[in-house]
Amino acid sequence: MKTFKKYYYFPASPEEVYLALTKAQSIQLWTGAEVEFTEEPGTEFSFWDGDISGRNLEFDYGKKIVQQWYFGEENEPSIVTIKLHADKKGTSLEFVQTNIPDQDYDDFTSGINEYYLGGLQDFFED
Template sequence: MIIHQEALIDASPADVYEVLTDGQKFAAATGMPARLGDREGETFSIFDGRVEGRQVELVRGERIVQAWRFGAAHPSCWDAGVYSVVRFTLAAQEGGTRFVIDHTGVPAEWLEHISGGYPTFYQQPLERYFAALARS
């Protein structure tokens, strides 16, 4: 199953990329612990271990591709070896960054849950984080 969502984030693609590949900044934006880095092949754990995976492809300021799954801290951890692939595409657009999420391989029973979670766990926290930085 596929999820496709788009949002406009009031920040540069480089700044959005940095938040999505830096555990401390991701945690500051989302309010939840994260272990996340900017090296391909590196494992990650976000949202206090509820989501885990591996950085598959990283193109600074443009694209992040992750093997992604509900992790051990999620109430419904996915079976071992079950991963989906999420691709975050970042493009400069007047007013900030066009933030595109394409998530493939989502088990059918999780499609609505994950699709509904992206605004709450990604878009809105990113918007709030960059708005707070602009005010400071």
């Protein structure tokens, strides 16, 4: 199992980035796909027809999102922590995901960079 950690920058306030990550209508805009999402701890979510799915654990408005992302039948929960920090140019987003199965790591992290957070960056840069 591996951990992935990376920083991303967005030309928007932490509150705007937070809303883009937690409101189903906004998520649908930048993913271009059906979304099931409720900003409430304990609820399950799904992006891209279940390509990413999991459970919401914690929300701190404009600052932090904690989720468990599902990987098939893996025993260890894969926890995603997204922290938002105000930056001179907008927002610095810290993305940390624990317990990514070794065999999925390369494909999964390239998907995060290209589609998940890459799509979000494209949304704010357009």
